Amino acid sequence: MARITDFREAGFSSLLEELQWRGLVSQSTDRERLAQALDGEPITYYCGFDPTAASLHIGNLVQLINMRHLQLAGHHPIALVGGATGLIGDPRQSGERTLNPKDVVAGWAERLKRQIGGILDTEGSNPVRFVSNYDWTAQMSVIDFLRDVGKNFRLGTMLAKDTVARRLKSEEGISFTEFSYQVLQGNDFLHLFDEYHCTLELGGSDQWGNLTSGLDLIHKVRGVDVNVFTSPIITDAQGKKFGKSEGNAVWLDPTMLSPYKFYQFWINRPDAEMESLLKAFTFLPKSEIEHLIEESRTNPGAREAQKALAWEVTSFVHGEKATQAAIDASAALFGRGGDLAAIDEETLESVLEGFKVADENGEHVFPQSEAGARVIDAAQAAGLFKSGSEARRAIKSGGVYLNNVRVESDEAVLDDKDFLAGRFALIRRGKKALGVVERH
Numbered sequence: 343m344a345r346i347t348d349f350r351e352a353g354f355s356s357l358l359e360e361l362q363w364r365g366l367v368s369q370s371t372d373r374e375r376l377a378q379a380l381d382g383e384p385i386t387y388y389c390g391f392d393p394t395a396a397s398l399h400i401g402n403l404v405q406l407i408n409m410r411h412l413q414l415a416g417h418h419p420i421a422l423v424g425g426a427t428g429l430i431g432d433p434r435q436s437g438e439r440t441l442n443p444k445d446v447v448a449g450w451a452e453r454l455k456r457q458i459g460g461i462l463d464t465e466g467s468n469p470v471r472f473v474s475n476y477d478w479t480a481q482m483s484v485i486d487f488l489r490d491v492g493k494n495f496r497l498g499t500m501l502a503k504d505t506v507a508r509r510l511k512s513e514e515g516i517s518f519t520e521f522s523y524q525v526l527q528g529n530d531f532l533h534l535f536d537e538y539h540c541t542l543e544l545g546g547s548d549q550w551g552n553l554t555s556g557l558d559l560i561h562k563v564r565g566v567d568v569n570v571f572t573s574p575i576i577t578d579a580q581g582k583k584f585g586k587s588e589g590n591a592v593w594l595d596p597t598m599l600s601p602y603k604f605y606q607f608w609i610n611r612p613d614a615e616m617e618s619l620l621k622a623f624t625f626l627p628k629s630e631i632e633h634l635i636e637e638s639r640t641n642p643g644a645r646e647a648q649k650a651l652a653w654e655v656t657s658f659v660h661g662e663k664a665t666q667a668a669i670d671a672s673a674a675l676f677g678r679g680g681d682l683a684a685i686d687e688e689t690l691e692s693v694l695e696g697f698k699v700a701d702e703n704g705e706h707v708f709p710q711s712e713a714g715a716r717v718i719d720a721a722q723a724a725g726l727f728k729s730g731s732e733a734r735r736a737i738k739s740g741g742v743y744l745n746n747v748r749v750e751s752d753e754a755v756l757d758d759k760d761f762l763a764g765r766f767a768l769i770r771r772g773k774k775a776l777g778v779v780e781r782h
Contacts, residue, residue: 352628356381357415363628364621366408368547370571371557379542379569380415384468387412387542388420388534390475390527391458393428393450394439397595398457401546401583403659404573406461407623408544409470414625418468420540421458422530423451425476432527432552433505433520457594461659471538475530491529494562495555500524503551524555531556535568547572576622594659600692601656601664602671609645609652613638616647624654675768675776677746687763694766697778699725708780711767717744717754721769724777736771743770 349360358377361367370376379385389405391398398406409419428447431439442450455472462470482490500506503524509516531553534540545553553570560568577583592607593599611619616638620631638647656665667685671693674680685693698706709723718733721742727733734752736742742749744760745768760767761781769777 354628357411360628361408361411365618366404366411366573366622368572368574369550371567371569375567376542376569376571380412380417384416384418385542386418386420386534386538386540387544388422388473388531388540389544390422390424390427390530391454392424392431393447393454394431394442395591396450396453397593397598398454399591399593401576401591403594403655404576404622405544405546406458407625407658408573409462410625413462413468413470416468417542419462419470420473420534420538421455421462421470422473422475422534423454423458425451425474426479427475427523427526427530430519430523430526432523432549433509433516439520453595473534475526475533478533479526479529491525491532491559494559495525495528499558500555503555505548505551524552527552528555528559531568532559532563535560535564535566541566541568543568543570545570545572547575596660596664600668600689601660602668602689602692603695604660605652605656605665605668606672608655609648611648611651613642613647616651619651620647624651625658626650626654674746676773677743677770682745682762682768685762687765690763690766694768694778697724697776699723708766708778710782711756711779712781713756713758713761715756717742717749717756717769718752720756720767720779721771721777724769724779726769726771726775726777741772744768746770 349355349357352360354360354363356377357380358367358373387409389409391402391405409421413419425448428451429441429444431441451474458470458472464470500521501510506516506521506524509520531540531543543553543556550570550572553572557568557570560566575583592604594604596604608619608623617631617635620626620634624631626634634647634650637644653665653669656668667689670680671685671689674682674685675693694708698708701707709720709725711720711723718727718730718737721727721733722730727736733742737749737752737754740748744754744756745762756767756779762768765781767779767781769779771777
């Protein structure tokens with residue numbers, strides 16, 4: 343991953359100006375005050391991540407990237423993994439969240455901490471500090487919560503929050519539990535201000551109301567002005583949000599979405615998205631991003647911008663080794679270099695997921711085969727040919743490959759060694775039509 347250059351080297355007057363250029367700032371408190379805070383002595387800042395799923399996704403990744411920019415600038419990050427708020431979940435645009443069991447939430451919280459620790463520095467002069475709001479929230483009685491925290495919130499202000507107002511107009515409305523979420527988050531900011539002198543909170547633009555609740559609370563009870571800023575919500579080319587609530591989450595956990603599929607997601611983004619994605623999701627310097635954008639416009643077929651984007655984001659999340667393995671697997675799959683036999687079973691299975699075929703029940707599965715079976719039959723099972731005679735003609739014309747090796751005879755059979763990782767045999771028709779059979 344290319345390391346970010348100092349904002350001054352790129353011609354920006356402040357770190358905030360660079361973040362704005364990258365499209366990483368949506369709403370904020372006073373811009374001049376915020377810019378001065380970011381360019382002055384190191385400050386402590388935080389971002390909250392609620393364990394409402396077993397993994398973070400690329401919507402959360404924007405916050406981690408903002409945290410990383412600030413960490414590289416010398417500021418001190420706090421990652422709040424919401425052991426308390428995760429039991430409730432922040433209000434969605436529509437519909438109440440399903441409350442998850444406490445032990446499940448606790449397990450998810452540990453997984454999120456490991457993910458965040460793999461992205462932000464955990465050692466050095468300004469390592470990320472992990473906190474859980476369960477530690478201070480669980481100690482409060484209902485009376486303490488109402489007297490010490492709730493007393494400082496005004497119902498009119500709470501009702502005016504965008505998400506709350508939208509939910510109130512819906513058929514389902516909003517429960518007191520989710521309505522109280524903004525009070526809990528406000529109290530988190532106050533606690534971190536008192537405990538660590540945390541003076542900045544980050545979040546997504548849909549969190550603006552929750553973020554300002556803490557800002558207002560600190561101003562009211564401590565008489566201090568702190569800062570918040572949000573980043574835009576990331577959407578696809580159709581304007582649809584990437585997130586678990588939309589059913590199209592791009593997960594950061596490699597067990598939920600393999601590094602290969604993660605890499606493929608980025609390399610398949612359209613040219614029209616290159617400028618915004620390169621700015622927001624990579625740490626490449628301004629000059630290099632501008633060069634890649636120009637290349638994308640003048641020579642789109644080379645897809646240099648997509649390659650750079652996919653490499654930068656995947657290596658940031660999964661590391662360079664896993665990223666290179668994804669690239670090598672893709673190249674080896676279609677005979678463009680690389681050794682098929684060198685691909686590990688987990689990566690191979692992930693790569694081949696898209697080559698399953700529908701069985702008689704309509705379920706997508708790997709077609710079954712075995713050693714001694716004819717390549718012709720395996721190729722038909724994999725959906726490459728409609729008939730044996732069609733497969734024979736393709737073999738005789740030199741257009742069929744088994745694991746990237748040309749099949750010379752229409753009587754060729756599969757051997758034990760032809761099953762990669764002991765499971766899969768790849769059959770290719772021409773340059774692009776690929777099929778796979780699994781040994782049963």
